[in-house]
Structure formats: structure tokens, C-alpha cells
Amino acid sequence: MPEHRNPYIQELVDDGEKDYLYHLGLDSGMDLPAMFGDVKFVCMGGSAKRAETFAKKLAHDLDLGIDPESLKPIGKTERGSLFKVGPILSLSHGMGMPSMSIFLHEVTKMLEHAGATDYRYIRIGTSGGVFRPDDEKGGTIGVGVEPGTVIVAEQAISEELQPIHKKVKLGKVHSYETWFDEEMAAEVLSVRGDIRAQIGKTMGANDFYEGQGRLDGALDPGYTEADKLEYLNQAYDVGVRNIEMEAPELAAFCNRAEIPAALVCATLLNRLEGDQVTSTPEQLAEFSENAQTLVVRYLRKKLNLSVADAI
Secondary structure (H helix, E strand, O other), X not given: OOOOOXXXXXXXXXXXXXXXXXXXXXXXXXXXXXXXXXXXXXXXXXXXXXXXXXXXXXXXXXXXXXXXXXXXXXXXOOOOOEEEEOOEEEEEOOOOHHHHHHHHXXXXXXXXXXXXXXXXXXXXXXXXXXXXXXXXXXXXXXXXXXXOOEEEEEEEEOOOOOOEXXXXXXXXXXXXXXXXXXXXHHHHHHOXXXXXXXXXXXXXXXXXXXXXXXXXXXXXOOOOHHHHHHHHHHHHHOOEEEEEOOHHHHHHHHHHHOOOEEEEEEEEEEOOOOOOOOOOHHHHHHHHHHHHHHHHHHHHHHHOOOEOOOO
């Protein structure tokens, strides 16, 4: 049994009981090996619509012989959506670390019940960038700094600007490392082609407004514009290049579970220049597409697939 496997779950199944994956609408009594035993990649994003869109993109862009319009969600859809495209799952995990944690636990148990092996997790998302003009000269690979740049995370950073994720269990605080798989990040970046992308650290906050140092929430934040800029520059100085709401949970979970993982997020704005997302719907769609296309290129390479349609 892998060291990370919960022995209680194994005992439950060995005793003839079912392990109910409540939020997925699945359980260990189903023929999970037939359904998911061949899975090698779990791609995830926040919204159910994005999970469906990405699943259809996979079917369209990869030579898997799957009709995009034939794809239907598997299990329950009240809290998220799960699609299977050959050996790839496209899953929505909701917004924020608590929601993501639920789906990480349940999809991991599902894959272990299914007997899947050597699988990897990839979160594809959007984020706020933290860029300075000197990024063009001193960035990891010397790319531009405008919105739309994709950050491939090497490590997750907390709101306290620490490379750890804190988890409270039975009233006690436990801290976990937040490195992402170095080889996997390098492989994702290597297929960037014409996509603006760079390696950086990703900060994960517990909310969208005050946790990310915004000034445009409903409540008086108790800090000034100068305070915000000082904080964001401190984040930049420790290597943060973008901010979202899931990175520490994903990194800590996958380190504990010994699952290689990558985080690939498009930046929608530069937080050193403002708080609100002002790009047009067309621009936002293009930015999000950058991150998805980068992951599709990586998956094609790893699965040794041919190009079905030019991307």
C-alpha cells in the first residue's frame, strides 16, 4: 500500500463496505477500474463550464477518436463536473482551497479504487500577475510582462509569503511543503512555442479581495494603496509572479500523496497597476486559451499523439 494511502479506507473496502465519493456522485461499489483505470492525467479548473470546454478542446485537438459533442459529465453535477477524454480527466473543483481540497481527496480515492497508476494532476486557471518592467530583462526566460502571460508554478506561496501550506487538524496546525514537480514544470514550459510563458512562484490566497491585497472590496480593508504596493513588491521579491486561490492546497496535497503536479495559470492583469479586471471578453478568452493550449501541447507530447488540428 502506498504510504500516503489512508488505511481506514482500505479497511472499509476490505470489510465489504462502500467508500462513497459524495461530491462526485460515485462510490467504490461501481466498476471504477473499467471507468477510470486507464487515467494518466487529471486536468482541473474552477468552473464546471471550463471543465466541459476543456474536455471538448481535448477531444477536438488530440487524435483520440472522440467526438467532442458526445462528451457528457460523469456522476453528480451539483458541485462540479467530471469529463473523461481517453486517459485524461477534465474536472471542475470550484473556487478556493476548501472546495479544491474536497475534489482532490475524492478524485484521488476514485483513481486508487480504479487501480490507476502513474497519474499526474494539472490545474489550469486564471490569475492576477505581479510583474515589474524589469521582467523583460530579468525574467526566467525573458518574456514580455503584459496580461496573457502564462505562469508555470515552481512553488506555491501563502498569503504570509511563506513556502508552506497550513492545515488545521483536530485543532492543531500542521505545515506542509508546497513545491511543484520540477521536471513536469520544465516539460510544460518546453512546449510553449509562441505562447508567452515563464516559470515563477504562485501565491494562493483564501479570498479574492482582502486576501489578495485588493482595495475594491465591499469593506474598508484597513490598508492603503501604498501598503498594498509594499506587500505586492515583497511578494515579487520572494519570486511570486501571479496570485490565485488554490496553489498551496494543490501543491501540499500532491506532495503528501506523491502525485506529480503542475499549475498553469494565465495572468489577466498586472496587480502592481490595478485591482480590477478590465480586459474585454475577447481578450479574457484569449488569455485563458493560452494556458489551455499550453497544457494540450504538453499532453500531446506525453501521450505521443499526432496533431489532429493545428493549434
